[in-house]
Amino acid sequence: MELSKVTLEIFSKLEQKWLHHCEGKKTRVLTIDGGGTTGIVACAALVHLEDQIHDKTGDSNARIADFFDIVVGTGIGALLAAMLVADDGSGRPLFSARDAAKFVAESQAKLFRVKKLCGFRQRMRFSGRSMDTVLQAAFRRDDGKVLTLKDTCKPLLVPCFDLNSSAPFVFSRADASESPSFDFELWKVIRATSATPSMFKPYKLSSSDGKISCLAMDGGLVMNNPTAAAVTHVLHNKRDFPSVTGVDDLLVLSIGNGPLSSPSRMKLSRSGDCSTAAVVGIVLDGVSETVDQILGNAFCWNPNDYVRVQANGVAERAEEVLAERAVESLPFGGKRLLTESNGQRIGGFVQRLVASGRSSLPPSPCKETAVSPLVNGR
Numbered sequence: 436m437e438l439s440k441v442t443l444e445i446f447s448k449l450e451q452k453w454l455h456h457c458e459g460k461k462t463r464v465l466t467i468d469g470g471g472t473t474g475i476v477a478c479a480a481l482v483h484l485e486d487q488i489h490d491k492t493g494d495s496n497a498r499i500a501d502f503f504d505i506v507v508g509t510g511i512g513a514l515l516a517a518m519l520v521a522d523d524g525s526g527r528p529l530f531s532a533r534d535a536a537k538f539v540a541e542s543q544a545k546l547f548r549v550k551k552l553c554g555f556r557q558r559m560r561f562s563g564r565s566m567d568t569v570l571q572a573a574f575r576r577d578d579g580k581v582l583t584l585k586d587t588c589k590p591l592l593v594p595c596f597d598l599n600s601s602a603p604f605v606f607s608r609a610d611a612s613e614s615p616s617f618d619f620e621l622w623k624v625i626r627a628t629s630a631t632p633s634m635f636k637p638y639k640l641s642s643s644d645g646k647i648s649c650l651a652m653d654g655g656l657v658m659n660n661p662t663a664a665a666v667t668h669v670l671h672n673k674r675d676f677p678s679v680t681g682v683d684d685l686l687v688l689s690i691g692n693g694p695l696s697s698p699s700r701m702k703l704s705r706s707g708d709c710s711t712a713a714v715v716g717i718v719l720d721g722v723s724e725t726v727d728q729i730l731g732n733a734f735c736w737n738p739n740d741y742v743r744v745q746a747n748g749v750a751e752r753a754e755e756v757l758a759e760r761a762v763e764s765l766p767f768g769g770k771r772l773l774t775e776s777n778g779q780r781i782g783g784f785v786q787r788l789v790a791s792g793r794s795s796l797p798p799s800p801c802k803e804t805a806v807s808p809l810v811n812g813r
Contacts, residue, residue: 460678460791460792461684461685461686461740461791462504462505462669462676462678462679462684462685462686463502463503463504463505463685463686463687463688463788463794464503464504464505464507464662464665464666464669464685464686464687464688465499465503465505465506465507465516465688465690466506466507466508466512466660466661466662466665466687466688466689466690467481467506467507467508467509467512467513467515467516467661467690467692468508468509468510468512468659468660468661468689468690468691468692468723469508469509469510469511469512469513469628469629469653469654469655469659469661469692469719470510470511470512470655470659470691470692470693470719470720470723471511471692471693473511473539473540473543474511474512474514474515474536474539474692475692475693475746475752475753475756476690476691476692476693476744476745476746476756477511477512477515477690477691477692478515478535478536478539478540478753479536479752479753479754479756479757480690480744480756480757480777480781481499481515481519481532481535481536481690482532482533482536482753483753483757483778483781483782484499484532484688484781484784484785485497485498485499485531485532485533487781487782487785488501488502488785488788488789491785491786491789492789498519498527498528498531498532499519499528499532500519500520500528500588500589500794501793501794502785502788502789502793502794503589503688503788503794504589504590504669504675504676504794505589505590505591505592505665505668505669505675505676506519506520506589506590506591506592507591507592507593507661507662507664507665507668508592508593508628508661509593509594509628509654509655509658509659509660509661510628510629510631510653510654510655510659510692511539511629511692512661512690512692513593513624513625513628513629513654514539514570514573514625514629515535515536515539516591516593517574517587517591517593517621517624517625518530518534518535518538518573519532519535520587520588520589520590520591521574521582521586521587521588521621522582522586522587522588523576524576524578524580526588527588528588529576529582538573542569542573545565545566545568545569546565546566546569546570547561547566548561548565548566549561561634561635563626563635563636563638566626566629566635567622567626570622570623570625570626571622573622574620574621574622574625575622581620581622582620582621582622583611583618583619583620583621583643584606584607584608584610584611584617584618584619584621584624585608585611585612585618586621587608587621589794590607590608590609590672590675591606591607591608592605592606592607592608592661592664592665592668593605593606593607593624593625593627593628593654593661594606594628594654594657594658594661594664595627595628595630595649595651595652595653595654596651596652596653596654596656596657597649597650597651597652598637598650598651598652599648599649599650603654603657603658604649604651605664605668606619606624606627606628607668609668609672609674609675615642615643615644615646616642616643616644616646616647617642617647618642618643618644619640619641619642619643620640620643623638623640624640626638626640626651627640627649627651627654628651628653628654628655629653630651630652630653631652631653631655632652632653632656635653637650637651637652638650638651638652639651655719655722656718656719657722658722658726659719659720659722659723660689660691660722660723660724660726660727662687662689662726662727662730663726663729663730665687666682666685666687666730666733669685670682682733682734682737682740682741683736683737683740685740685741686740686787686788686791687730687734687740687741687742688742688744688781688784689727689730689741689742689743689744690744690745691723691743691744691745691746693745693746693756727743727745727764728764728768730743730764731743731763731764731765731766732766735766738763739787742780742781742783742784743762743763743764744761744777744780744781745762745777746759746777747759747760747762756777757776757777757778757781758776758777758778759776759777760772760773760774760775760776760777761773761775761776761777761779761780
């Protein structure tokens with residue numbers, strides 16, 4: 436009984452010390468939208484984000500993962516998110532933002548290799564085998580280790596839609612750390628969230644122990660903008676985020692990937708119908724914009740704690756994305772055009788990140804590397 440009391444006192448003091456360490460420091464959340472195959476908007480924003488971190492810290496080795504507590508992505512946004520937090524074996528990110536953007540640009544033709552299906556009506560599909568090869572190479576370390584959800588230096592969240600359960604399925608490092616039944620190979624997770632209907636067949640994958648399987652379709656169908664899922668996860672994951680009690684404790688950067696539906700594509704035909712492609716684009720854009728509106732309402736009392744970066748035109752170069760004037764959702768509907776550009780808005784956000792210091796989130800307690808052996812019994 437005495438030992439139990441001593442143990443309780445020790446853990447109480449450790450908890451108080453941890454909460455004191457986190458006091459006044461917001462949990463930093465980075466989310467990256469899905470949509471499209473180029474990732475021009477997201478890549479430009481991420482490279483600029485990390486460059487600004489270098490400039491404001493004076494440390495050219497600093498990485499985005501050093502200043503965020505969780506990274507979340509859908510579709511091509513999930514690929515970028517996973518690359519930013521994949522562990523190189525020493526607790527450091529395997530890719531810098533510039534490396535990740537370069538990889539996406541150079542691998543785009545292989546990631547989305549077109550194959551034509553012959554038949555009464557020809558339609559275009561992408562080669563799943565070609566994408567598999569590229570993703571396997573990206574998430575295999577030089578020592579041959581195939582990375583899984585547990586092998587990330589910061590928590591990762593990736594959504595898809597599971598046809599087996601007819602419901603969203605969210606891959607997370609938190610679940611993977613709890614049980615091998617929720618630990619999946621990283622390349623398969625990205626493959627799952629990228630399985631866009633009509634472009635790829637649904638993708639079947641199983642957990643490390645084979646107990647959980649998923650027949651996945653594109654996460655963009657339900658969470659193209661995964662920010663709401665990210666905020667909900669952080670609010671309810673008390674193991675990794677014990678000091679978070681509400682949105683007042685969060686600092687969120689949400690990066691879009693450009694609108695999928697241009698005004699010309701949304702025009703009705705002479706018969707008054709919308710094309711299937713236009714409807715899909717409208718749905719994905721609608722999901723993203725709805726989430727942005729909801730988050731704008733949630734953060735209406737502290738709007739500077741939620742920043743959304745999104746291209747409004749058809750940007751073809753990084754410079755165009757960063758130079759565009761930023762847009763902000765207003766509480767209870769509507770948007771306003773800001774005087775600052777997307778690049779300036781990212782710079783202002785980084786100023787706050789650097790001012791509050793590097794992320795203090797410890798590794799997951801379930802990771803093998805999270806607990807060091809005691810030295811001399813102390």
